[in-house]
Amino acid sequence: MNISQRELDSYFKNGFLVQDELISLHDTQNLVDSLDEIAKAPLPGHVKEKDNTTYRAFHGCHLYNETYNALIRQPELLAPARQILKDEVYIHQLKINLKQAFSGEMWPWHQDYIYWRKEDNILTNAIVSVMIFLDDITEFNGPLYFIPESHNAGSIDSEKASDSPEGWEGNVSASLTYQVNETQIAALVNKGGLFSAKGKKGTAIWFNGNLVHASPPNISPFQRRIVILTYNAVSNAPHDENAPPRPDFLCARDREPLTAKEISILGS
Numbered sequence: 001m002n003i004s005q006r007e008l009d010s011y012f013k014n015g016f017l018v019q020d021e022l023i024s025l026h027d028t029q030n031l032v033d034s035l036d037e038i039a040k041a042p043l044p045g046h047v048k049e050k051d052n053t054t055y056r057a058f059h060g061c062h063l064y065n066e067t068y069n070a071l072i073r074q075p076e077l078l079a080p081a082r083q084i085l086k087d088e089v090y091i092h093q094l095k096i097n098l099k100q101a102f103s104g105e106m107w108p109w110h111q112d113y114i115y116w117r118k119e120d121n122i123l124t125n126a127i128v129s130v131m132i133f134l135d136d137i138t139e140f141n142g143p144l145y146f147i148p149e150s151h152n153a154g155s156i157d158s159e160k161a162s163d164s165p166e167g168w169e170g171n172v173s174a175s176l177t178y179q180v181n182e183t184q185i186a187a188l189v190n191k192g193g194l195f196s197a198k199g200k201k202g203t204a205i206w207f208n209g210n211l212v213h214a215s216p217p218n219i220s221p222f223q224r225r226i227v228i229l230t231y232n233a234v235s236n237a238p239h240d241e242n243a244p245p246r247p248d249f250l251c252a253r254d255r256e257p258l259t260a261k262e263i264s265i266l267g268s
Helices: 005-014 025-039 066-071 075-085 113-118 167-171 182-192
Strands: 016-019 046-048 055-059 089-099 107-110 127-133 204-208 213-215 224-233
Touching: 005 016, 005 075, 025 055, 025 066, 025 089, 025 127, 025 224, 066 224, 075 089, 075 127, 075 204, 075 224
Parallel strands: none
Antiparallel strands: 016 204, 046 055, 055 089, 089 224, 107 213, 127 204, 127 224
């Protein structure tokens, strides 16, 4: 289940690594089938678009859904996470981003680690995310854009967006709390170019917490659903003793090392 040294080198150079169709079609379909049940529960981590009708994201699904709890323990995900971080790992955050057909809103240019540093007090970027496609993703249905090598800029400090909602809601809305400005984006793209994250369902893309990324609105008739698992090194757990942490679905309380499930339990 380990990734090769060449793949590791590519990850550290570019800030991301693509593994085509890593998750089987069977297991990917089980993940998709779980979404109907998840959508029935109006939980705090279930975020809607500005229309207050269309779901934008589900957070913390592994905390109450067996299928997603099984996903975080799959050897093909745990092994690379341990390799990249050189430590035992736990899930700091899991989210399903739902860019619905015709109505899915944009995600502005941003980095992820700045939220974990400023909001969760995670002291280093010894943390990695893996995005799994739940649909075929093309240039038409709102793919993520990455700026290769932008992780080398480190954590880019920025002021809170003036139109961002207060509290944790601003961290997950279309008006994100911390955004990278246009001047910085232009300079980073001039140096590293752009990469569009496209591929078949089941594809996995690992990416660094400081990699700058964004996605446009989905105006196509096709859904674009992804699940993003963020693995943190156990030694890098938040220092949150003196401040109330964000909700559990954004900042995990269970920081025990994960044990792999050698046999998939994503479905029969």
